[in-house]
Amino acid sequence: MQSLIEWYKLNTGIRVHDNVIIKESFDGSVSAGFGLYLNRGELFDTIDRNKDTQIVLLRIPKHNTFNINTLLEILKDRNQYDSIEDFENTNKIISNLFKKFTTFLSGNNLMNIFLSETTIIIFYFSIFSWMIKQNMFIPEQFKYYLMKVLQVTKIDSKYNYKLPILRDIYKQYPFMDTVEKHIEAYETFFYDNEIKIDEDTLLQLYFAITSRVLEIPEALANVNTKDDELKDTEDYVVSSTLVPILDFVNHSNQYTNAYFDIDRKTDDVLLVFDIEKYQSLPIKYTLTTGEYIEVYISYSKVEEVNHFLNVYGFLPKPNTGSDTKTFQSYTLSFDRDYLTKVPMSISNEDEDVNIRDFYKWFEISPAISLVNINGEWKISRDVQLLQVLLPFISKESNSFYWEYDKHYAKLLAYLNSLVEGLEEELGHVKFLYELYESHIRSRIQNPENDRVGVPQLAWILHKVEYQTESEDSKKSSDDSGKYSEDSEGDLEDSKKHLTYPLICRPSLETVMEYVYDKVKYDATPACFLSYLKDFCSSRLNILKEKSKLSIKTGNKIETGRIAIEERILQNLTDQLLAIINGEAPSQSLFCTNYDTPSRFPYLSKETKVLDCLSLNDINDDIDKNSVEDIDNLFKNEDMDYFSQYIHFFIDVSRGNIPYLEVEPN
Incomplete structure (x- = not known):
């Protein structure tokens, strides 16, 4: 591999430090491919002589990189x-x-x-x-x-x-x-x-x-652009780039001793060895590096287990301690079949609610982040987790609960025709109803889709207010919308309750504004942890069976991959059981202040696509109405909660949303 360095030095503008070589890298006694190394003795001679704190190991001109x-x-x-x-x-x-x-x-x-x-x-x-x-x-x-x-x-x-x-x-x-x-x-x-x-x-x-x-970062001022403002900015963009020789440098957050950057004046890519960083590393590392020091950079501050295994084919050793900047995480994605087959009794009538459908309507990817802290996997208390918790709200443990309305397709058709001014055309409304019904059914029934793809009109959020009899007696019997002496719904200790729609059919953004604190601090997490424990147990059983099969086939990659998840889930399950058995507080399983992903990728399997709903020939008048005029259609007591979806229906009516699906013929 040293011949590769020599070729680049002779045939390109790439400059390489004289003490740099490429040789085989080892993780213990196992080969980990090739890595970039520095001659240790000559390095310290340079440090002592020049009092350097940083050494440029590589300088790669932009025209020798590939993006x-x-x-x-x-x-x-x-x-x-x-x-x-x-x-x-x-x-x-x-x-x-x-x-x-x-x-x-x-x-x-x-x-x-x-x-x-x-x-x-x-x-x-x-x-x-x-x-x-x-x-x-x-x-x-x-x-x-x-x-x-x-x-x-x-x-x-x-x-x-x-x-x-x-x-x-x-x-x-x-x-x-x-x-x-x-x-x-x-x-x-x-x-x-x-x-x-x-x-x-x-x-x-x-x-x-x-x-x-x-x-690789690149100054916007050096990007080809006709925008004069961008030419004067100090901001950067990043480009996915192949960088010869630099791409031999291996990753380690534990032993990072170098970093890559760009020379702002030339746009050259630089690999810089940080001497102070190297000298601050554990003595165990610096004493065992031998004649050559392997150069390490950080590919990512967050070592997501699945990403590293899928992209790089290895899993780094996790950092010890609770560093919130560099840590190992695991994206635990729920098996979609499990979400469908094992519902949760959380609705207003205590019926089983299909959590899979709930996540689809709100476009929530059913996944959470786990963080490795001192060898134990904790749940990251982030926005993604709070969204995953939403269907676990119930009136038994919260002041909010959900109601499922099966007439969503009728509402979609009516609102669509209302925006077009065609709500009296029953044939057109029926056409829209059948279109939406078919599209939604195909999305709901397709296990490989995580989104319904139309405004969330199926789930109604209710609020529960509790009052004691003494408080209620002070209320006027004809006070509209309030609890009266004749109301039903007595609770224990003579408490009575009133429920009403808080935000009918809210979007994800809207509902999070109303229930953020309730989801975060009330009993909802406890309901979720019980469900999570059952899921982990089911998942572990599946992994054990699959592990037996992979051992029989002799596929070490499959066996090793399964073993990693087994260890993570077993650790998580042990902690969940301790909480459920009262041996540990529920808060011990959560962690905060870790920069985990705010959203996770969806599963997406496209089926037949409609051609912009074919409505352009019947909506000639839509452009005559401004958004404000159409908005006024919804400004009344019964309709104002639909106003958040107006732009969707306007776009559909103008033929700007071509992705509504129907079942394949």
């Missing part, structure tokens, strides 16, 4: 080619293929779920790989990086997404499904355009690029 902008810049640089003919042919081929690719994605409704900076880079290098096999010309730095780095990067997990056991037990996580969609899209496009790239090569490039790409 969606620099790839095009290099392709269009005639100095990269042996002849004008090579320049014109290469650019013509790649330009035409990329145009076809974007057309292919758009025509198959794949733009939103597919296109990103990383997937574009994968596309380019896949084309480069094919062109090399066809003896076509590509710039040398593309060819060298492709053949000497990407194609030889060790990827043990590139077939994981195909392993049946892992696909079955992790179907509630979007990663494997996303990989499958990406690979399928690439393969379909390449096949249709007679570009022969075998599956192993495609997977190798996909995972090698995904694991090596870095988020």
Whole structure:
């Protein structure tokens, strides 16, 4: 691998510190691929001589890095080619293929779920790989990086997404499904355009690029833009970028001794060794590094278990202590089948409520973050958790509860026609009703969708007020909306209660404003913890059975992956049992001030798409009404709680929302 450094020093503008080498990295006695190292003896000679606190190990010019902008810049640089003919042919081929690719994605409704900076880079290098096999010309730095780095990067997990056991037990996580969609899209496009790239090569490039790409900052002032204000700003953007040599540096939050940055004047990418940081590391580490010191950077302050296993193929050792800046987390996503089959009795009539449907209507991803603190996994008390807690509100333990209204499709149809001024046209209202009913039914019944995709009109939030008889006797018997002597609903200790809609059919944002404190501090978490304990027990049983199968097949990757989740869930279950048995307070399971994700990815499986509802020919008058005029339609006592959804219906009526679904024929 040292020859790689020498090639870049001779053939590019990359500058490498003389004491830097690339060699095999070890985690204990197990090879962890390659890493970047410093000669320890010569390093300290330099420190003593120059009194340096930071040493620049790498300086990589922007035009020697690969992102969606620099790839095009290099392709269009005639100095990269042996002849004008090579320049014109290469650019013509790649330009035409990329145009076809974007057309292919758009025509198959794949733009939103597919296109990103990383997937574009994968596309380019896949084309480069094919062109090399066809003896076509590509710039040398593309060819060298492709053949000497990407194609030889060790990827043990590139077939994981195909392993049946892992696909079955992790179907509630979007990663494997996303990989499958990406690979399928690439393969379909390449096949249709007679570009022969075998599956192993495609997977190798996909995972090698995904694991090596870095988020590199770039000053907005240096970004190609016509906006004069941006040219003068000191703000930054980040780009997904492949950076030769720097991408050999391994990750560690425990032993971080370097960082990467950019030179604002030149946009060069720098790798800087921080001597003070190195000297502050535990003595155990500094004494056992031997002749060479491995250089470590931090890929992420938060080491999310699933992300590291899926993208990098390894799991770092967790930090000890309770550092709120660098920590290990685990996204626990609920099995969607479990949410459907094991409901919770929380409604106003104590009927079983389908929590899966609740989360779909409010577009809440059913997942929570766990944080490793001193070896124990705690639940992060964040906004995502509070949203997951919402369906566990019940009148037995709170002053709020939910009511499910099955007539949501009628309301949607009526409101839609009202905005159009067609509420008297019964045929049109019926058409809208059938359309919404079909769309919602397909979304509710589809286990691979996490969202209904229309305004939340199914769930009504009620408030419960309690009054004693002595308090009630002071009230006027004809006081509208208040409890009277003749009201029913006596409670224990002569308490009486009154319920009324607080916010009818609220959006997620609206309901959080009203119940934030109640969800956070009342008995709701206790209801959730009981449900969570049952889920963990069920999940552990599934994992144990799947582990037995993976052991029989001899697949160490499957077995190891399952074992990691088993350890996490067993630790969580032990803590839950201690709380339920009164051996520990419930607050001991929660932690705060950890920067965990505020939202998690949804599962999304598209079905047949309607063409903008085909309403454009009957809504000619919609543009004559301003938003304010339409808003006034809802400004009365019975309708004002629908005003939060007005813009949705206006957009639908104007043909701006093309994603309503119907059941496949």
